[in-house]
Amino acid sequence: MISELLINAFLVTIMLSIAIALIKTRTVIFTVILTSAYSLVAALMFITLDAVDVAFTEASVGAGISTILFLAAMAYLPKKEEESISSEFVPALSCIILGGILIWCSYDLPEIGQFTAPIHQHIAPEYIKGSKEDIGIPNIVTSVLASYRGYDTFGETIVVFTAGVAVLALLQKKDPAKKNKSQPKQKIRKNA
Amino acid sequence: MHNNPILRISTKILFAPIILFGLYVQFHGDFGPGGGFQAGVIVASAFILYSLVFGIEAGKKLFPSNINLILLALGGIIYGGVGIVSMLLGDEFLAYNVLGSSPQSGQHIGILLVELGVGLTVSNVMIALFNAFASYDNIKEK
Numbered sequence: 001m002i003s004e005l006l007i008n009a010f011l012v013t014i015m016l017s018i019a020i021a022l023i024k025t026r027t028v029i030f031t032v033i034l035t036s037a038y039s040l041v042a043a044l045m046f047i048t049l050d051a052v053d054v055a056f057t058e059a060s061v062g063a064g065i066s067t068i069l070f071l072a073a074m075a076y077l078p079k080k081e082e083e084s085i086s087s088e089f090v091p092a093l094s095c096i097i098l099g100g101i102l103i104w105c106s107y108d109l110p111e112i113g114q115f116t117a118p119i120h121q122h123i124a125p126e127y128i129k130g131s132k133e134d135i136g137i138p139n140i141v142t143s144v145l146a147s148y149r150g151y152d153t154f155g156e157t158i159v160v161f162t163a164g165v166a167v168l169a170l171l172q173k174k175d176p177a178k179k180n181k182s183q184p185k186q187k188i189r190k191n192a
Numbered sequence: 193m194h195n196n197p198i199l200r201i202s203t204k205i206l207f208a209p210i211i212l213f214g215l216y217v218q219f220h221g222d223f224g225p226g227g228g229f230q231a232g233v234i235v236a237s238a239f240i241l242y243s244l245v246f247g248i249e250a251g252k253k254l255f256p257s258n259i260n261l262i263l264l265a266l267g268g269i270i271y272g273g274v275g276i277v278s279m280l281l282g283d284e285f286l287a288y289n290v291l292g293s294s295p296q297s298g299q300h301i302g303i304l305l306v307e308l309g310v311g312l313t314v315s316n317v318m319i320a321l322f323n324a325f326a327s328y329d330n331i332k333e334k
Contacts, residue, residue, distance in 0.1 A: 055225075056217075060237075065236060065240075068244075069318070072321075072322055073325050134299070135300075136296040136300065137300070138222070138223050139222055141227075142303065143303070145227060146227070150275075150302075150306065153271075153306070154271055157271050157309065161264065161267070167321055168261075171328050172324065
């Protein structure tokens with residue numbers, strides 16, 4: 001129990017210091033790297049909560065690929081953020097109020113891992129039992145993700161697909177000379 | 193980065209193990225942590241690493257963008273296709289029980305195919321996004 005507390009305190013301290021460093025830094029590349037580090041610590045936090053699948057996703061997507069994509073996209077931005085001119089008092093106040101409300105609400109949450117919590121009573125027992133008997137897969141997360149909640153995952157896949165296609169449609173407009181050979185080239189000449 | 197021997201050699205050594213690990217995560221998702229989303233990202237990272245070190249053009253030679261776009265769409269088609277096949281076999285959309293000889297084997301086949309679809313779409317979207325960003329204005333290729 002005490003070691004768990006120590007680990008959590010350690011991780012929260014690192015996360016807080018990364019967040020403060022994120023506010024202070026004005027260089028875009030440092031912002032990206034610090035966000036990646038933040039994701040990595042978040043992944044460790046998920047491991048302490050025994051959510052290995054989420055931790056895996058956070059480490060590979062949050063800390064890995066999104067950092068690379070951000071870096072690739074940041075090449076088109078100025079190297080440094082501009083200093084904000086407006087007052088920082090109102091945003092800081094609203095952050096503090098919102099954070100206070102969230103902390104206040106968190107006292108009503110059931111303890112982590114408490115068996116009588118509503119979330120462990122509603123539909124989860126059925127999934128845990130069914131995953132073994134109906135589906136026959138040891139990893140309950142996969143059976144929920146791919147079978148019980150197959151529609152949702154289908155939607156997620158289509159969202160990823162749509163996002164990719166949308167970005168391609170936006171970005172490939174400017175660089176058609178290489179790819180499309182006959183017709184679009186003429187169109188662009190006309191436009192130019 | 194093209195002339196740095198450490199980067200070039202370590203990329204060549206790491207490329208295959210990264211893809212192997214991605215395949216492990218993909219097809220071992222039933223038994224351990226992992227699945228299509230994570231595996232897709234891991235496989236994509238191998239190709240992105242190659243593009244980063246050897247240049248976008250070399251990356252496109254390794255993995256042509258027309259194949260990339262076909263596979264990008266194929267993932268969603270596989271996922272939806274599993275649903276349609278299960279409908280044709282007389283059950284509801286994405287009900288895998290009818291796909292195999294017993295309900296359990298049907299679930300296994302369904303989950304495997306669906307995860308494969310997710311992995312294909314995610315990995316190819318990531319590669320396509322990186323290529324689109326990196327060759328947008330040809331800044332990177334200098």
